[in-house]
Amino acid sequence: MSSQKKINPFLKLVLEMGPLALFFLANSKPALFAGLFGPLLPAGLPPEKLAMLTSTGVLMVSVVIALIASWVLTRQWPVMPLVTAVAVLFFGGLTFFFQDKTFIQLKPTIVNGLFGSALLIALAFNKLLLPAALDSVLHLDEQGWRKLTFRWGLFFFVLAGLNEAVRLTQTWDFWAGFKSFGIMPLTLVFALAQTPLIMKHEIKADEEKEHF
Template identity: 85%
Template structure:
């Protein structure tokens, strides 16, 4: 069976696909009236303003994450690993949020997903199964030592994100948490990724020589 080659996506477009759902989530929470018409069939009657904002923003997040995933699949001809897992989690926990009308489920999603990512990477590392290359869709070309170091760091960082989400969820208001989810987690992730540049440069190998290192 012939596998279609993966297409490269314009970095700006990739950024929009990643940040778009979070931006819409924040906007829907701040201005639910802009989206309630579109989500009216799924919204129960008699909601308090806070629950209306929670359910509206959650619904917008579910739809936009799914749309971004489909767009990514159409552009790259592949299903990206981490966005697929994230989309499934958003749909699952978002669905529970709608069923029980409880913000707890969508707030727990980052904690559980980041925890699962961290466990998967570190357990895989302990079993000599490097999962990070697949998770990053082969964007980087590193030697085995580099992948092992990067896997350890990313695994620990995912646990840090899970802990931060819990700290904010337990101590701050819904609106503060929504802002942190939209504009806090991604910048922290970008900063962490950039901080790994020295490690990546030290262990980077040419693509044509990569087979010799594995």
């Protein structure tokens, strides 16, 4: 039996969406967070750069808080949020040091590319990383996990490509909105679209008992 505590799905969504919502708010209204990051920023910054650095700082702090909250609730470090938090701190730190938005904008491309590569390369070697990567409570047969892993691997590359398309063709504000309220809904829609596959390959509780 696993000792991992389960987290309320709504609370889990709040922990995942909260940092993104705060990122968007800080980019739109950087003055609200001037007391936190104002002393760390040079005086006389152009409005766009001030918004970019403030929102990046808010994102860095909030992902750490969300990660700690998740650990307190479950007593386990969730794999994907942990990797994402490390990436946010790394690329956010580079963004602050160089005062260049490119670093934080590249983070989704690189992280999603790494997730997709890890899933598909491991699958090619008959390893299934998806159950751990998604911190999943699903119980699927091996064929189901293989199909789901392949689909998620490709989807991560789609997200990486979309991020690059938006980053290279749109303004910072548009990209910030896409990052905050575009990627997560797309991910939820994709996840829901996998329901038929999951139902087809799900192992019921009675079937699991037969293995023991």
